[in-house]
Amino acid sequence: MMLVVLAAVLVFAFSYFAARPAAVVPGRLQYAGEAVYGFVRNGIARDAIGSEKFMKFVPFLFSLFLFIAVNNYFGLIPVVQYPPMAHFGFPLALALLVWILYIGVGIGKHGFGGYLKHVTIPSGVKGPVLIIIIPLEFLSNILVRPATLSLRLFANMFAGHLLLMLFAFGAEYLLFESQSLINGFAGILSAVMFGAVTVLELLIMFLQAYVFTLLAATYLGESLADEH
Template sequence: MVSLIGTSALGSESFTPPGPGDFNLPPIGPDRTFEFLGQTMYLGVTKPMIQVVLAGVIVFAFFYYASRKRAMVPGRLQFVGEEAYGFVRNSMGRDILGSHDFQRFVPYLVTVFFFILVNNLFATIPFIQFPTMSRSGMVYGLALLSWVIYNGVGIQKHGFMGYIKHQSLPSGVGGPILLLIVPLEFMSNILVRPVTLALRLFANMFAGHLLLILFALGGEYLVAEMAIQYAPVGILAWVLFIAIAFLEILIQFLQAYVFVLLNAMYISGALADEH
């Protein structure tokens, strides 16, 4: 009964919902493809690759021109640059890492924050409208870099075995419970952190953009392809699309903030004298 009603309401047309395939963009230029694990893969330069380079150029150009003509009384661009730099320096550098260690990590934290933020904001910029970090390979590259840095500084301070002990053996814990605690701490602090760090950013960007596509295309389908009585529902879908788009801007900022905040916390934990 339900299927018959649904069929009569939809008519002969069918709506193809968006899915992961919408994020697998073809290369710009010659179309060279191959099959891998049942998925069509592309060879060549793709839109996300160009966006990564463009984001790097934007971040570099902004801070270069903001700091090129430094003055005691800053101009507008210098003021914005100083405020942006100070936001990361103070809230995610000094407050997390402490006044003794934070300064040498500030360039890395500032660069990663604004690089991720620009790539996230690409999802809402007209004619681009694709979040670079919705491609897992981009995010895992950043997570791997973070993993190398915080483990590297920890090994540099404590030595290799000392660092492994530092990350795997909580202070004040002893006895047979260590047989359970040590493997869990090792997996959590050494192995799992980059995976969860990457998944958090990737999943939010992927899900948010997928939701926007669904409301945009779904609204268009209801207005253009369905009977007239479905038009108000399609218009409502477009209104929700606009509301979610504004919410996504906030999420794009928060995800860049959380990624860098966790980086600072991991570095702080690696440098700490006690676990």
């Protein structure tokens, strides 16, 4: 919980100090802030939501992306070395927040009954097949999304954390607490694998923040669309 609070403070501080100068020729911090903001604004929000309605959601998506990324990268910081998103409660809370937002946006756009029709009846589908389609669409779009959104982030962070622990402690034990020569070679291999997994995690931690934010934007875009 302390790491989650720290992540929120870091995101706020970075955003505040990156935006505060607002110089024509940006410094390093402002340039970094503009780069992240531009990435979320143009690469996620506008593409997923649409050029007419995306701007009001950019602050939320920008904060969401940075918050998840910072929490993920805590898993690679020595001593700390634990990503909060590997604790299921945190990605679930974020997924529920996204769920409330896109359902609220959809109801605001289409009305309660109109939104239910929007998410359960695909455009052009008619007849008896709707008996099957409507429950499946309701299950998929309303009930399952928070679970899949949170599980994807949680599972990747948890699995990566376990792999890092496995290779790190394996290398320490095999190299320093085992007297066998074969175990020594296995310890070296474990240390190499720890380095390789660490490099891989650098990419995965970014990708998971990106995918979570992209899916959130996609769900918002679907709620605002005229047709399912």
